[in-house]
Every structure is written in C-alpha cells, then in structure tokens.
Amino acid sequence: MKYAVIGHPIDHSLSPVMHNANFKALNDPSSYEAIDISEEQFHLIREIIKDKELSGFNVTIPHKERIIPFLDEIDDQSKTVGAVNTVKIENGKWIGYNTDGIGYVTGLKQVYPDLENAYILILGAGGASKGLANELRKYVQPRLTIANRSIKRFESWHLDVNKISLQEAENTLSQYDIIINTTPAGMNENKEVIINLDNLDEQTLVSDIVYVPFKTPILEIAESRGNPIHNGLDMFVYQGAESFRIWTGNLPHIQTMKDTVLKHL
Template sequence: MKLGLIGYPIAHSLSPWIHNQLLDRHEMTGAYQLYECETDRFANKVEEIKAENINGFNVTVPYKEQVLPYLDELDEAARFLGAVNTVKVVNGRLIGYNTDGIGYVASLVDRYADAVDRSKRVLILGSGGAARGIFHAIVKQGVGKIDLANRTIEKAQKLIDDFAAHSVSEALSLQEAEDNLAQYDLIIQTTSVGMAPNQEQTPISLSGITKDTIVSDIVYRPMKTDFLKEAEEKGARLHYGHGMLLHQAIYAFQIWTGKSTDASVMMEAFEHKLKGV
C-alpha cells in the first residue's frame, strides 16, 4: 500500500505514525508519507501524487476544499460538506470522502455510550469546517437539538440554514451560549482556541455548566486544554480531541483497504505517543 498526506504545514503530523501502525497491525506492506506543499504548488503536487500510483491519501488544511476540482467523484458526506479529508484512487480515478464527522462521533460514543440520542441537547462552539462536519454527523445520529455559538452569529446561522430540514437549532453569540450552558448535555469546542501559541485561552467560561455535562474539545495538543481543565473542575465528563484524530484515520484506512480496526487496541500507544513517552 502506498498512502500519504497532503497539506501545509504538516511536518509534525501524527498521521504517518497512526497509519504505519495500522499497516503493521494488519500485516500489510507499505508506507504512509507526507506530501507537504505550499499553495502555489498544490495542483502540480496532486498530479505528482497521482502519477506515483498511490492507493490513497489524506488531505488536511488548507486544501480540504481546494482539492475538490481535482476529484472524479465524491461520497455523500464530502458532497454535502464541500470538503474532503480522504481520497481513494481506483483505476486512476480520485474518489473523495470526509471522515471527520463520523470519526468524531465514533470517538465520542466510544467514550460515552449515552452521548448522542434524540433526547440530547447539544451546543457546538465555532462554525468552521470542523463544526460543519461534526454537526452533519450528529444530525445523522438523530439528535434533534443542536445549537451553534460563534463570534459571528451570521456564520453560525448560515451553517444551520444548510441543515434546516434535519435539525431544530439556534444560532447564538458566545455570550448567549455562556449564559445558557445549563440547558446542554453535550458541549463541543471546535475552534483552534487552546492550541499553541494560545494555550491559555478558552472560547467561553464554563461556570454555568451542570455536573456530568459532557464537555468535548477537538484540540489534541495539549491533550487536556484549559477548556477541559475548567470543565473537570466543574464536575463535567471530559472528551479529548485525540480520539477524533485516531477514529477518523481508522475510517480512512478502512476506505483504502477494507480493513476495520478497534480503536481501543491503539489508544494507549497513541496517548503515549502524544505525551512523548
């Protein structure tokens, strides 16, 4: 198998570690490599990768939308979301998929079996690509109440409007969300707030949450963000971002190879890798 990742910058990506572990676990020969390229070389890089007879590749920022014109086919999620993170090459044809949302939900349910059902009330912080993918995947789980809070309410409303036929949702300011946290069972932080170099920042205060609320942060470096630390102090149940990273990779690997993997058998080693152990 010949696999890889295209994006910029990606020098410190954990994807090679994850996928080479998956290849070893399934006793498959091959390798996963990085194809880092700046924006002005993206079109050429896609052609170069295709010419290498690659079996599949992942796509990360800033190219998840930019890659669309180079693909021959999209699956339902990728078409609806307008973004691709996984490409399978079949007889020279490039087929695009998006495993971010389903990877997120799988990681969430893997940790808390009761996390998503029709009775749950969900708040998503942010309205970018990650929020869109997660919103889509949670809607498909049958969750009826999913609100979005964003610095720009109009952007949150635009995302909600795209899902109008599937969910009862409200667009909120961050302050409005902060003032009404007690009504939510699950709070999902999808922005880059909390990542280096802004590790001490949080998008909102969690002073109003109720005990046992599930608080999720898709940031995985650091593993326990200040947002999650505050949630822990309030008695919340925590969901860490690295679970999404591992599960979406496992789904991508399954698309390429047909091989399924139990994430739990890799989680401990992956956490040690993240911690530098």
C-alpha cells in the first residue's frame, strides 16, 4: 500500500520518516511520501492522487478545508471542525476524518491523567482550537473556556463553551488547570507570546500544539516560572497513529514513531 501527506510547502514535514519507521517496525512493506500541491494545482487533486495509486493520505496546511468538496463523505468530527486531515480511499470512495483532536487529547492524558475535572483555557479560535474543544468536551466535566483576540471569530462556533477575550483570560488566568495555545504565536521564527502569564498559578500545565520549535516562547516562559509544560509532539504522533489505524485497521508501533520524530528534531 502507498500513503502520503499533501500540503504546501511540505518539505519540512516529518510525517514520511515517522510513518515509514512505523511500517518498518511492523514489517509492513507499505510506503509513505510527501507531495507538494500548491493552491493553483489543487483542482487536480483527484488526478494527482490517482496517479500515485494511494490507499490514503494525510492533509496539512493549507488544504485541510480545501479538500472537503472533493470527498465522498466525512466523519462527525470533520463536520464540527470544518477541516479534514486524514483521507481513506476505499473502492474508489474518499472518506475524510479529523484525527487532530483525538491525537492531542490522547497525548494530554499521558501528562494530565485527571482530565475529567480540569478547568481548561484554550487560546485561539481557529480550526485547531475547535477540533481540540470538540474532542476535550467528551472527557472534561467543567465547561471549556476559549479566548481569542477577536470575539467576532466565535460567530462560526456552535459548541457549548465559554467565549472570552484575551484580556479577560489574562485577568482570570489563575483559575485554570491547563492552558493550551492553538495560535501560530511562537511557531517557527515567530517570537510572539499571545498572553501575559503574570497571573499564572504555579501548578497550571501550559501546553502548545506546536512541536517545532520544541519549546515555543510561551512554554519557555512557563517553564522559567516553574510550571509543567507540554508541547505538540504527542499530538503529531498520536494523530498519525490514528490515521494509520483508520487506513489499515491495525495498531501502530507508537514508541517507534515518537522516537523517530525526536531523533529528527
């Protein structure tokens, strides 16, 4: 079987090394590659994938919403989030899934087992935030709180969550057990910190969905204050593991996947 990740740009992706290491650990002859598809080429997506003879593929930035009109059906998570990151091709039928939320929550439970009773603040109101909120609601009893710079961004939200401004979040920071940054602040060369952490409780876990850099500025500040931190590595590994399970029906070798990504970071 052949699989791939599509995006633009895509040369930075660690998905191929992670999935190919998993195949090798399982003695599976399947392969996985990265395919760069620009926005201008995207209308040819069906032909491109057919030529590659893929059995499934992952979708990353900037195509997670763009792929939806080309799919035959999508799962409930994808409908809620409005984005797809995994496509299974079965008998010519394209089925879309979103494994980002389950990937993140699976990783978070490893470092914060008492997730059920946690008061959680999510920073940002984009697609990633919506996906995480939708998945977290299945486990967390207290109502989730989402903070965004612009309250107008919440107009497309239909989830039962608290919606507040970043300023309000800064003032009430001490009441949360977990704070999750889903904004691009701190990604790559971006040194921005989306929120002031002066009111942070010393026990609060600070998490970021980004894993490159390994410690974003918000995680560095939290760590310097003595807070526990958690980056996006687990989310990346577990969303990939869930994609593999969807494609094959088999369990992946998660430790190999994680070790491989860590080695390449």
